[in-house]
Amino acid sequence: MKIALVGYGKMGKIIDEIATKRGHEIVARLKETPTAENLNQPDVVIEFSLPEVAFNNIKTCLENKIPVICGTTGWLEHKEAIEKIAIENETAFLYGSNFSLGVNLFFALNEKLAGLMKNADEYSCQLEEIHHIHKLDAPSGTAISLAEGIIRNNPKFSAWKLENTKGNELGIFAIREDEVPGTHSVFYRSEVDEIEIKHTAFNRNGFALGAVVAAEWIKDKKGNFTMKDVLGL
Ligand SMILES: NC(=O)C1=CN([C@@H]2O[C@H](COP(=O)(O)OP(=O)(O)OC[C@H]3O[C@@H](n4cnc5c(N)ncnc54)[C@H](OP(=O)(O)O)[C@@H]3O)[C@@H](O)[C@H]2O)C=CC1
Numbered sequence: 164m165k166i167a168l169v170g171y172g173k174m175g176k177i178i179d180e181i182a183t184k185r186g187h188e189i190v191a192r193l194k195e196t197p198t199a200e201n202l203n204q205p206d207v208v209i210e211f212s213l214p215e216v217a218f219n220n221i222k223t224c225l226e227n228k229i230p231v232i233c234g235t236t237g238w239l240e241h242k243e244a245i246e247k248i249a250i251e252n253e254t255a256f257l258y259g260s261n262f263s264l265g266v267n268l269f270f271a272l273n274e275k276l277a278g279l280m281k282n283a284d285e286y287s288c289q290l291e292e293i294h295h296i297h298k299l300d301a302p303s304g305t306a307i308s309l310a311e312g313i314i315r316n317n318p319k320f321s322a323w324k325l326e327n328t329k330g331n332e333l334g335i336f337a338i339r340e341d342e343v344p345g346t347h348s349v350f351y352r353s354e355v356d357e358i359e360i361k362h363t364a365f366n367r368n369g370f371a372l373g374a375v376v377a378a379e380w381i382k383d384k385k386g387n388f389t390m391k392d393v394l395g396l
């Protein structure tokens with residue numbers, strides 16, 4: 164399969180290695196705005212760039228009828244508009260806040276636990292994410308997905324908020340530390356004990372492999388998808 168990499172930083176480079184090992188051809192490695200010319204006719208685009216450029220990048224690729232796998236976080240206010248553009252152009256789009264198999268299993272575990280905790284009024288709930296100091300967005304896309312999973316399954320919460328919360332808000336604490344690839348925890352605390360579920364990424368390889376697997380899966384599809392569709396979770 165021909166893959167264009169839009170964004171060629173920490174993630175783009177690892178995706179390049181893994182996709183090449185899996186027999187794919189990388190036809191573009193872009194650190195600038197994609198165009199019909201510089202994309203070089205790929206079957207799929209994998210987009211890991213910056214929050215402020217993601218919308219425009221994805222839009223351009225979809226308008227050229229190229230399916231897009233997007234891992235860039237911090238641009239979600241435009242996601243609905245992008246999903247509309249994918250449908251109008253009869254192509255495919257998949258956003259994943261986190262492409263690793265482990266985190267997608269963790270998402271399912273988090274939703275199950277949120278449902279179990281919905282009547283346990285003695286417990287408060289909080290999320291924590293720890294990432295490297297270069298990360299531009301906070302909270303992480305993964306923490307937002309975890310918060311949304313809790314809100315869907317526990318009527319005690321209606322919205323998430325960074326740090327100090329009131330009423331029905333679910334608090335997310337974002338910590339930036341050294342070169343941490345990505346650690347996410349969900350805590351339920353009472354006066355007498357604590358339940359914690361935690362996912363720790365040891366490196367970025369799991370994110371990159373998941374993005375390539377998603378690209379292989381989406382190649383001839385049309386519509387908007389998530390990693391749940393890819394992994395059958
Ligand atoms: N969903 C997931 O599983 C994961 C998501 N992420 C997310 O992916 C994104 C990228 O992460 P990471 O690779 O670590 O970040 P980096 O900062 O290492 O890479 C970003 C890349 O985008 C390039 N870039 C700058 N402007 C443009 C543009 N207009 N069009 C295309 N590319 C451009 C940068 O080029 P230059 O260096 O020249 O500025 C750089 O190569 C982040 O939003 C991060 O949160 C990260 C890991 C996993």
Ligand SMILES: O=C(O)C1=N[C@H](C(=O)O)C[C@H](O)C1
Nearest residue numbers: 236260261298303304305345
């Ligand atoms: O910026 C990162 O590095 C990561 N970003 C994603 C996020 O915002 O959740 C995924 C992963 O945690 C690494």
